Amino acid sequence: MSHTLSPAARDALQAWLDYERALKSASDNTIKAYATDVTGFLAFLAQHLGGPVGLKPLASVALRDMRAWMAHERARGVAPRSLARSLSAVKTFYRWLSQREGFDATAVLSTRAPKFQKKLPRPLSEDAAKAMIDTVGLQTERDWVGARDIAVVTLLYGCGLRISEALGLKGRDAPLPEALVIKGKGGKERMVPVLPAARAAVEEYRRQCPHELTSDAPLFRGVRGGPLNPRLVSGVMAKARAQLGLPASATPHAMRHSFATHLLSAGGDLRAIQELLGHARLDTTQAYTAVDTAHLLDAYEKAHPKARSK
Missing domain, CATH: 1.10.150 (DNA polymerase; domain 1)
Known part of the structure; x- marks a missing residue:
């Protein structure tokens, strides 16, 4: 060059x-x-x-x-x-x-970008997301590794974290507080509420982890004690989704998509969800409204008497 x-x-x-x-x-x-x-x-x-x-x-x-x-x-x-x-x-x-x-x-x-069809996020259903959390812990013979995997996936779904954000937590971040300060893309910080289930999952992992979780070291560890590789999380989710009959789109990032979509379905404010996800632009978050609408239309087609009579 x-x-x-x-x-x-x-x-x-x-x-x-x-x-x-x-x-x-x-x-x-x-x-x-x-x-x-x-x-x-x-x-x-x-x-x-x-x-x-x-x-x-x-x-x-x-x-x-x-x-x-x-x-x-x-x-x-x-x-x-x-x-x-x-x-x-x-x-x-x-x-x-x-x-x-x-x-x-x-x-x-002023050069115009080529038009393309934006991909919609592909979240899991609420039942599938919960089943994924339950099933990832069954993919290993080491109890502490199962507890670790449950804790990580619970953070992805319960807090809407990116996998890099979850694995970026340090020993000093635990026990998890009621709200975490997360540094996301571009170094932008955001405050994320931590559900009791997520705090409990992390505490169970800490109780079982055989490695010393020092203040400045990664919270989540691999079997040999080094930082947990995100590919291992993807791998354990791949095994779990095969057992559950879920599509290949059921990845770690899909848990974050599920967090946002389920919040929106429950009446969550779009601006608040934007802040929780750490999106710089609202139109990024607005993709979830299209997903929610698609789910509503699908439910309508399946449940409405006139739709069923076609």
Whole structure:
């Protein structure tokens, strides 16, 4: 990639990534995705424009160049969703670069993202979520490991945590308080109420765990005492869902989806659910309203006398 950029453009790209990491608190995964998406775009520009890309060519990118890049990506088989993500990264870079270098980035910023069908969250039913919690603890001969897995999955469903957030808890976080301060994506903190069932599950795990749960060490441990790998949680849920006859979508993240959907079904406020989930944008949370509506329509089709008589 270095031979396709001038030193000034290369320095600008690195400065932007440093800015996103330090001042915008972007996660390592976000920085990696940004770097991949923007360097791919810059590599195309170098080929498209016939030479190394410097700051001046970057400032001169026109709408036709953007369209050529998007056509190139589609021809490579890049899906609309992935292309929309890449375009978003390019726009974020250009918004920063244009402010720093003082040029008009309208051509890039006004480029329309390809349309794609947004995937709806796929939650479990309340009965299935409870059965999953009960069943994950039966997938091992070690009682403490079963208690650990129950505690983790209970936190995902009972508190709406991401798997990374649950496994990011430290020994000092337990016994769990009535409300936890969780640091989510981008370093954003939120307050999450902890249900008595979740506190009890974590305490049972702590009682049985053979490893010393020191203050600064991870709360949830693997068999040898190291941090619990999230793949192990996915694996134990895969075994449990096979036993329960649940679909492949019954993953750790589906427990978080279930938390949000069941709260909404019970009359929960959308803004409050947004805060509990740590979503930066309300439209991310609004996807659950579509899921809830779909469930209502399905129930209507199954239960309404006129629907049954068709």
